[in-house]
Amino acid sequence: MTASANSKSGIRLTHSQRLNWLRLLRTEHIGAVTFRELILFCGSAQRAIEMLPDLNIRGGGMRPLHVPSREDAERELEAIERMGARLVGMGEPDYPAQLKNCEAPPPMLIIKGNGAIFQKPPIAIVGSRNASLVGLKITEQLAHDLGRAGFAIVSGLARGIDAAAHKASLESGTIAVLAGGLDKPYPPENMYLYNAIPENGGALVTEMPMGAEPRQRDFPRRNRIIAGLSLGLVVVEATERSGSLISARMASEMGRTVFAVPGSPLDPRARGTNALLKQGAAIVTEARDVLDVLSPLTGDLLILPATQRTDLLSGLDEDGLHAAATSDVAETTDLHRDRVVDALGPVPVDLDTLVRHTGLDAAQLQLILLELDLAGRILRHPGNRIALKPV
Template structure:
């Protein structure tokens, strides 16, 4: 049941075991998948963690998330309207489940049907130009009208323009922190509007997790992984949007870039994608 396959429906104990394993020290999505592939279930993997740590030369095994901790997290999430879904369960984005480091449990809030539709990511500069914001909004609206769901990171600039323009057709916000730690904080109203119009928000982080700098690249792999392709609208050199584009290419997704003025440093990274 723990293997990634279609038409999965976890039991409550299996969901708790999965949450315990991914919340334990030194277990990320790739390690989780390797452990479950090797031992067959999350519960058996949990039982073997101390022995694996000793074999690895550790003086002591890392912290293993307890069943009580996992149950408390699930209970708190449900009060917040969050469902924790495993790859293969209804509502878990099918394309996201295919990537090597797919979250073994994804915290979903909103309309899960939106997460089953084909998605296109629109990302770009937080300090976008007026033209960039206008184009991002126009493209998002037209993609929505054509039947695509626009997915982005709820950030300032291009992300928020894409979300706002596609609210009526359903849009998906990917969060770097927990569902109760919206970043930037002023986009709480935008997220409420998304959830109120058949949209959704997803995260792999627990409630109370404030996003840190290293969490945004982790979030970006979810944006690209869930989508058919990524459109970059204005991105400077060393931009996080270029990280998303690189991840998309590594995941076998299409990458598109909107050309900008060669004199505008906000468009330099996106222009380089075209060359």
């Protein structure tokens, strides 16, 4: 079977390809960047799975990687479908177009709800879980007015500002990004929103496996998706150590517009937002402030600079393989690998610097980094920077 395509729906994964993508993505040490590099290097997820043992050994892996079986993938896919959701690969028509325009977008998403919501211009609204009454009131007004103006409101289903944003935009359309699996919504008091959002034309989104309980480290990953889904991000209230500031930083790094609602200098919940304003965030006191800035972008959601250079479903041949696969081109030796490891340290460095320092060509370096990544020896940072993992 091969990936199917037509002018109406575009390229879609076959059932077999979807299972292999899921197996590869659920393999340990494989994140969004590594997944993409494996697909492009090996040509397909199936071939990547076959090559994993050799790549892992060459990278210095001390034990075999655990790759979920086809039966494991079938069970997860069936569980997703039982919940009325679908598993969408990057490059398929149902994948949110705006999310592809960020660095290292999730290769696959679990989506429950109306896919048409992603055709609306998206704006994120985030803020404090321990929100003030004034903060909640401002959030409700912003979300309601922006929703009526045609925006989809994106947030994280958390207490406080997130919940207020979702509630005020239920009728116009809202997108909730979950930190855990689709079957593990959090917090429990927002279950009514969890159920109401897809029932009212909105959508629930997560990159996490079914059954995954949300952990503290998963919330920044969720925040990355919130920022990536949106044209801009509004912070209503945030303390100096708020997770909303992480979302704002990620949005700024992605080239999204960051907005902030000013607050009293005496309120700790406004210190983060006031700091954002000092750093150059756009001030927001009403929906018109957002509309004036984003209106030039809403005619075409893809005009932001794209950092993801290759669509994983583009360039497929009739067998569903990437014609540009480089697995039979790049040649590396232990000497090359040692040169890269010696050049790396705890401080992240960019790929161009590594190329210049090691004297290797880009294909050789990408292969060695892929091997080291699978062996769990490096850490990938934003901006295509690499660091050696502490022993």
